[in-house]
Amino acid sequence: MIDVLQSLIDGLGRGSIYALLALGIAVIFGVMHMVNFAHGELITVSAYVAFAVVVTAGWGWWAAVPLIFGAAVGTSVAVEFVAFRWVRGSSDFTMLLTSFAVHFLVQAIFVMTMGASVRSFPRPEWADRVWSVGDLNIQVIDVAVIGATAATLAVTVYLLQRTMFGISLRAAAEDFDAARLMGVRSNKVIRQAFILAGALAGIAAIFFLMRTG
Amino acid sequence: MLEVSGLTTRYGAISALRGVSLSVGANEVVGLIGPNGAGKTTLLNTVAGLLRPAEGEVLLDARPVTGYSPDRMLRAGLALVPEHRRLFAQMTVVENLRIGGVTVSADERSERLDEMVELFPVLKDKRSTAAGYLSGGEAQQLAIARALMSSPRVVLMDEPSLGLAPVLVDFVFELIDRLRAEGRTMLVVEQNATRLLEVADRAYVLRTGEVAAEGPASELLAREDLFDTFVGVSDGSDTPDPQA
Numbered sequence: 001m002i003d004v005l006q007s008l009i010d011g012l013g014r015g016s017i018y019a020l021l022a023l024g025i026a027v028i029f030g031v032m033h034m035v036n037f038a039h040g041e042l043i044t045v046s047a048y049v050a051f052a053v054v055v056t057a058g059w060g061w062w063a064a065v066p067l068i069f070g071a072a073v074g075t076s077v078a079v080e081f082v083a084f085r086w087v088r089g090s091s092d093f094t095m096l097l098t099s100f101a102v103h104f105l106v107q108a109i110f111v112m113t114m115g116a117s118v119r120s121f122p123r124p125e126w127a128d129r130v131w132s133v134g135d136l137n138i139q140v141i142d143v144a145v146i147g148a149t150a151a152t153l154a155v156t157v158y159l160l161q162r163t164m165f166g167i168s169l170r171a172a173a174e175d176f177d178a179a180r181l182m183g184v185r186s187n188k189v190i191r192q193a194f195i196l197a198g199a200l201a202g203i204a205a206i207f208f209l210m211r212t213g
Numbered sequence: 214m215l216e217v218s219g220l221t222t223r224y225g226a227i228s229a230l231r232g233v234s235l236s237v238g239a240n241e242v243v244g245l246i247g248p249n250g251a252g253k254t255t256l257l258n259t260v261a262g263l264l265r266p267a268e269g270e271v272l273l274d275a276r277p278v279t280g281y282s283p284d285r286m287l288r289a290g291l292a293l294v295p296e297h298r299r300l301f302a303q304m305t306v307v308e309n310l311r312i313g314g315v316t317v318s319a320d321e322r323s324e325r326l327d328e329m330v331e332l333f334p335v336l337k338d339k340r341s342t343a344a345g346y347l348s349g350g351e352a353q354q355l356a357i358a359r360a361l362m363s364s365p366r367v368v369l370m371d372e373p374s375l376g377l378a379p380v381l382v383d384f385v386f387e388l389i390d391r392l393r394a395e396g397r398t399m400l401v402v403e404q405n406a407t408r409l410l411e412v413a414d415r416a417y418v419l420r421t422g423e424v425a426a427e428g429p430a431s432e433l434l435a436r437e438d439l440f441d442t443f444v445g446v447s448d449g450s451d452t453p454d455p456q457a
């Protein structure tokens with residue numbers, strides 16, 4: 001029983017990060033019918049930003065958090081603007097290729113400018129703490145990740161169900177042209193989808209970096 | 214009020230509309246009839262901004278609105294009830310209505326929403342039902358209500374009675390009458406041409422992308438050479454939905 005519980009907590013701690021990324025991919029697929037293979041690059045970009053401010057500039061972790069988040073959102077919107085906008089409505093294959101291209105381009109840019117070596121940086125001190133509850137060893141970072149993911153999912157559900165933004169997004173996902181006929185603006189709703197996906201990736205990035213360093 | 218001149222719309226190399234001109238006066242109900250594939254849907258979709266015309270001009274209140282996107286058309290006061298309704302099946306009745314009012318302020322949207330459930334009482338009890346579970350008649354009422362959410366002065370309707378039971382067909386034509394009494398302007402496409410011509414003030418007959426005849430509804434009804442467009446192809450089937 002304890003083993004099961006221990007595995008559950010470990011699994012949720014790790015899986016939460018992937019859930020946030022997957023949800024972002026699903027949001028983009030919903031409005032654009034594009035499988036975004038470049039979505040993980042948002043974490044790559046955020047990681048370099050984090051490296052730059054925490055290691056190079058010597059900032060504290062808490063100061064880096066909004067920057068990591070902002071980098072993911074900003075990059076998500078920028079990639080939509082420079083790349084995905086131009087293949088909107090193209091064949092699935094074209095969109096897939098484009099997202100692969102963005103994926104490799106981002107990787108290549110970082111390898112060329114930063115080198116291919118693995119970087120690491122200090123993790124926040126509390127992330128390593130462990131709480132012992134009976135026979136259970138609970139990592140503080142797992143609790144933080146699970147809590148933050150639950151809160152993020154709750155906010156996302158609220159946005160999708162209750163706001164005009166969410167209704168527009170769902171309408172566009174169900175029938176894009178019908179949504180346009182109702183007055184939903186294509187550029188706006190797709191940009192918003194990338195903002196949401198970027199925000200989810202940004203939160204994932206924060207905890208990914210806290211966990212792995 | 215709505216003025217279309219020399220409109221040509223192409224799908225690739227095919228011209229579905231070839232220089233169509235028509236006009237709809239303020240508070241008029243104008244019918245648009247013609248066999249399957251004549252270009253009726255293409256015309257409405259082009260006017261509503263879903264398709265871009267290759268040539269020609271669209272004027273609304275004497276202002277050029279050619280090539281406007283659908284949201285700009287809505288803001289200018291023109292809405293379309295699309296062919297096959299295109300409801301958001303997975304969204305509730307209220308959500309479908311709210312999306313119809315996406316171009317207006319939150320206050321106006323909730324005001325319109327109250328008006329719509331007043332105007333269409335069947336929707337009242339089904340507020341949180343997914344649109345996919347509505348009957349044909351309810352779905353058509355929702356499609357019309359959704360288009361009215363932005364308070365359009367001009368309403369385009371693409372086969373609003375398609376697939377409805379006879380009593381609901383009556384309801385749709387009564388509704389068109391009622392909307393005219395409210396002061397709205399309408400351009401309506403129907404397979405059921407005879408029925409439409411009984412309600413419409415004037416009508417245009419479209420054939421292979423061109424206007425084949427036009428005139429007061431009563432005159433067109435009496436023209437035997439147009440008989441085929443009235444009875445010929447209203448078998449209920451339709452060309453495949455281009456957006457499906």
Ligand SMILES: Nc1ncnc2c1ncn2[C@@H]1O[C@H](COP(=O)(O)OP(=O)(O)O)[C@@H](O)[C@H]1O
Nearest residue numbers: 224229248249250251252253254255256452455
């Ligand atoms: N998406 C599309 N792609 C290519 N051809 C189309 C498309 N939509 C309609 N057409 C063609 O354009 C012509 C007019 O179609 P449509 O406007 O739907 O006619 P109607 O509504 O009068 O039945 C038809 O020949 C049809 O096959």
Ligand SMILES: [Mg+2]
Nearest residue numbers: 253254255296
């Ligand atoms: Mg049609």
